[in-house]
Amino acid sequence: MYCRRIYVAMMFVFFAASFTFGQSKADLINEYLSEGHKAGLFNGNVLVAEKGKIVTEAAVGYADALQKDTLTMAYRFHNGSISKEFDAVGIMMLAEQGKLQLSDKVSRFFPDLPAWAKKISIWNLLQYTSGLPEVQYGSVHGDADNWKDLKKVKALDFEPGTRYAYNNNNTFLRRMIIAKVAGKSFNDFVQQDILKQAGIKNGIVDPTQTDALIARSFDNNFKQDGLEVPISGWTCLDATDFYKWAECINHFRLISPASTKTILTPFKEGNQCGLGSGVIDGDTVKKHVHDGVAVHYQALEYVDNKNGIDRVIIILSNQRQGNVYKIAEAICNILDGMPFQKLE
Known part of the structure; x- marks a missing residue:
C-alpha cells in the first residue's frame, strides 16, 4: 500500500x-x-475526439513487419469483431425498410439448409443464441467451405433462444441473409448502402495483398500475418473513417434509436450483442464499447457520453499487446x- x-x-x-x-x-x-x-507495447493508430471535435490523431510505429514504412493516418486496419457491427446495422436497415423481420426464420431465405434453419430466427443470430456450432477454422477457407459445413450440421448445440454462444456462424448467416434480401453481395451492400451513406470514403471489405494502405499485422518477433480470412465480409477502416462510423451510431444517421437499442440489447447482462455492449437512454447513446481481435490486429471503439462529454476513442493496433x-x-x-x- x-x-x-x-x-x-x-x-x-x-x-x-x-x-x-x-x-x-x-x-x-x-x-x-x-x-x-x-517500450514495444504499442504499434498502431489512435483518434481521440470530444464534443464532435478531434483532440488528437496519432500514427505510431510501422505499417508492416519489415519496419520500413511508418504508419500514417491513411492506413486501414482489420478490427476483428467490430466488423460485425456492419451486418448488425445492415439487418436493422433492411428491417426498417420492411424487407425482413427479426422473427423471420433462416429457412425463409435458405430453404435448402437442414431442418434446424426452421428454428433459428434472425433475432437469435443477432443475439448469438442460435445454437449453431462455431466455424471450423481448420478446414474452412472460404464461404463455400462454410456453406458445406452448415449443410452437414444435423443437430444444434442447444435450442435457439435458450443459451448464448458467441461464434461466427451467427455472423456468417446475418451477412448471407443481407446479400439474399438486398440482391447483391454483402461486400457491395456495405460499400453502397452503408459506407457511402455514412460518408466513409476509404473503407474496404476483405482487403487483399494488392490493396494499398493496409496495415499488416505482425507478432513481437516481427513475423507478418497473412490477409486470408475463413469467411468473407470484414470491413477495414482507417481511424478517421472509424470515428465517422462511431458518430453514425451515436447520432442515428443510419438506423433509428429504437433499432439501435435493439442491437445494443444483449441476451443477458455481460453477453455481446450486435454492437458489442453499451447503454442507450431514449435518443442518447450513453455508452458504446466494442473490441475486436484478428490474428495480431486489435481494435477498440470506445464511446462515453454518460455525463454529456461525447467522448470517442478509436484504437487500431497491428501488433496486438492486449492493452487497448x-x-x-x-x-x-x-x-x-x-x-x-x-x-x-
Whole structure:
C-alpha cells in the first residue's frame, strides 16, 4: 500500500510537471503513445475526439513487419469483431425498410439448409443464441467451405433462444441473409448502402495483398500475418473513417434509436450483442464499447457520453499487446486532468 501511494504520487508529479512545461492534453496523449511504442507495447493508430471535435490523431510505429514504412493516418486496419457491427446495422436497415423481420426464420431465405434453419430466427443470430456450432477454422477457407459445413450440421448445440454462444456462424448467416434480401453481395451492400451513406470514403471489405494502405499485422518477433480470412465480409477502416462510423451510431444517421437499442440489447447482462455492449437512454447513446481481435490486429471503439462529454476513442493496433483498454483508460485520465499510468 505504501509503495502504491508513492507511485500514485509520482504520477501526480509527472502529470503536474507536464502542464508546467506547457504540454496540452493532445501532447500528453501523443507522448504517452510514443513512449509506449518505444517500450514495444504499442504499434498502431489512435483518434481521440470530444464534443464532435478531434483532440488528437496519432500514427505510431510501422505499417508492416519489415519496419520500413511508418504508419500514417491513411492506413486501414482489420478490427476483428467490430466488423460485425456492419451486418448488425445492415439487418436493422433492411428491417426498417420492411424487407425482413427479426422473427423471420433462416429457412425463409435458405430453404435448402437442414431442418434446424426452421428454428433459428434472425433475432437469435443477432443475439448469438442460435445454437449453431462455431466455424471450423481448420478446414474452412472460404464461404463455400462454410456453406458445406452448415449443410452437414444435423443437430444444434442447444435450442435457439435458450443459451448464448458467441461464434461466427451467427455472423456468417446475418451477412448471407443481407446479400439474399438486398440482391447483391454483402461486400457491395456495405460499400453502397452503408459506407457511402455514412460518408466513409476509404473503407474496404476483405482487403487483399494488392490493396494499398493496409496495415499488416505482425507478432513481437516481427513475423507478418497473412490477409486470408475463413469467411468473407470484414470491413477495414482507417481511424478517421472509424470515428465517422462511431458518430453514425451515436447520432442515428443510419438506423433509428429504437433499432439501435435493439442491437445494443444483449441476451443477458455481460453477453455481446450486435454492437458489442453499451447503454442507450431514449435518443442518447450513453455508452458504446466494442473490441475486436484478428490474428495480431486489435481494435477498440470506445464511446462515453454518460455525463454529456461525447467522448470517442478509436484504437487500431497491428501488433496486438492486449492493452487497448489500458490505453483507453490512460487517455480518459489525461482528458479528465487525472494522473495516468504509463504503459509497462
